[in-house]
Amino acid sequence: MLPRQTLWPAATVVLCLSALLSGCGNLPANTPQPVTLTNADIQGNDVVVFALGLVETDYRFGGKNPAAGLDCSGMVSYVFDKAVGLKLTGSAADIARKGHVVGVSALRPGDLVFFNTANRPYSHVGIYIGDQRFVHAPSKNGKVRIDTLKTGWFAARFEEARTYFN
Structure with a gap:
């Protein structure tokens, strides 16, 4: 058996470490919890990126490809195929x-x-990216760009949204 003088410093160290480590197990009340992403969320994020x-x-x-230029449905088809292997073909x-x-x-x-941009239902399509914004290939200004669903020309012509992920 060890003398008391030898046990006392070792016991103090163990108690101090226990007290310190026990505080590590409790998260403050306002700590964000981990987010669990579904397969649909992951695929959607891949499409957006x-x-x-x-x-x-x-x-x-x-x-239908970036080297030659894209229209709205060509951009959507290209992105879905390359990002997640989903074939969406044809017009908007x-x-x-x-x-x-x-x-x-x-x-x-x-x-x-x-x-509805040409007095025809579903005449234009874009990819929703979040925060009421979407990326699309409009003929006006001749470049793929980001616009908003909140205000402006496209907001006034919004028809519908669809999901392609379960």
Whole structure:
């Protein structure tokens, strides 16, 4: 058996370490909790990141790849194929026939937003990126760009949103 003088410093160290470490297990009440992302969230984010990489790409009617230029449906088709391997082909109206309708309050990044820009339903499409903004390839100004759903020309022509992820 060890003398008391030898045990006392060791016990003090153990008690101090225990007290310090026990405080590590408690998080303050305002600490954000980890977010669990669904597969749909991950795919939507992949679509957004890929689409944002196309900002400033030239517009071209019927364009289906960035090297030659993109139109709105060509951009959506290209992004969905390259980012998540999902084939969405045809015009904006063709793409609108697929997917599931989503209310504006339920929009998530990667969902598609459709507009009536040529006195035709679903004549334009963009990719929702969050915070009421979307990326698209409008013919006016000739470049892929970001616009808002809140105000402006496109906001007045918004028709519907659709999701393509479960």
